Amino acid sequence: MPETSTPRGKIVVIDYGMGNLRSVWQALVRVADGREVVVSADPAVVNAAERVVFPGQGAMPDCMREIEARGLRTAVLDAGRNKPFLGICIGQQMLLEHSEEGDVPGLGVIGGTVRRFPAARMLDATGKRLKVPHMGWNQVQQTRAHPLWKNITNGARFYFVHSYFVDPTDQEYVVGTTDYGLLFTSAVARDNIFAIQCHPEKSATAGLVMLANFVAWKP
């Protein structure tokens, strides 16, 4: 995973030390059409990026702490203002104002709360208990048109692993929903930001198409 000091025109995957970004990097390289993809924890590299991917795994309180500790908050917020910006999993959740996980504030880019799947209500159509984490391939219903849905069947399955989901205050930003006991928001978008709960880097063809759409996106 090369890191360069002059990544102009490059796609930067923000690394804040939480877990492995190799899969995200490799999937982006696959669709980047020769453009350079770098993984970086350096705010200057993020600032100089043409487009930014904000991934995440683990627990949101830990992720938020690491972003603060590495001085990346401002760089993430700036990227969210003016660059094509893709949030993935916890990288989506952190865009909201607050999370029930650890009762921590998020970055507040999008109004709303990150909620846990309510155990008592996790039942399927036959009354069978649904497990948490929500792990595996589920459908994303495209509730609004968006360039990142291009060439992806409405209702295509993506790979999810999570116990919390975003609940944005303003439904205008909801672009995708998924059914797991309840209908939850699985994708949000606003201006230059697109963020999704599932893992496109692990979602076979549908995921690669989405990442290719992101690489080509001109918001």
Added chain:
Amino acid sequence: MVHSTLLRHRQRPTAGQIRDPPGPRADTARSLTLGLAKRVIPCLDVTAGRVVKGTNFVDLRDAGDPVEIARRYDEQGADEVTFLDITASSDERDIILHIVEACAAQVFIPLTVGGGVRSVADVRRLLNAGADKVSMNTAAVENPDLVAEASSRVGNQCIVVAIDAKQAAPGVWQVFTHGGRRNTGIDAVAWARRVQALGAGEILLTSMDRDGTRNGFDLSLTRAVSDAVDIPVIASGGVGNLQHLADGVSEGHADAVLAASIFHFGEYTVRQAKEYLRERGIEVRL
């Protein structure tokens, strides 16, 4: 299943905040296939970088190459691929890391790796090489704190505990370690609950009684464990035909089914398995 009807009967976590998607319901597809798919997972036994049991893909350049086989399964629609490293020699342990690296560069579905995982450092090495989940078995029994520590470090979504269980009496199964050679005397259902509490994100449950028999999963065991925990359970051991896969889901309540030989020897493709499950009303990704 008509989705809108289901929704009306469901409570939402916060009334008024999570709504039906706006606009007309153009998404008629959802009433046909709804919710989380059951997963079909081919498993490859790997030693010193080579697939052990061999495969029968007619057109593989290298039938012993785990990466090429994983690619083939991905093309067939596998939901994940599991590598079980059965390398005996510790000198050759690092070979699996190169396999995982090569696989992760070419196969964009989740990859689980197990076998010989003894420490958080082992977990990290595999994740850094490109594994999405790491499975531990003997080490978890010998040192349950390892499950908790690994889970807290890398997240429970990355930690799979493999349980090898053998029936001791009707309705009672005990946990075996060291590749099934050592009986711990631990109750398998109680152990499943314990590893969940410790932070395991998933259980890979293998019936020692059925493994290799091709007589089907131990459905009582699978159901007992699956119903006892809230984390997903992968059924393993004994698959000889596609009906066995369906039984594992329908009767065993498994969230995923794992098989090796029926896929390796070309009896069935993963796609055929998933089409079979779908015909029986089981949701799959096709």
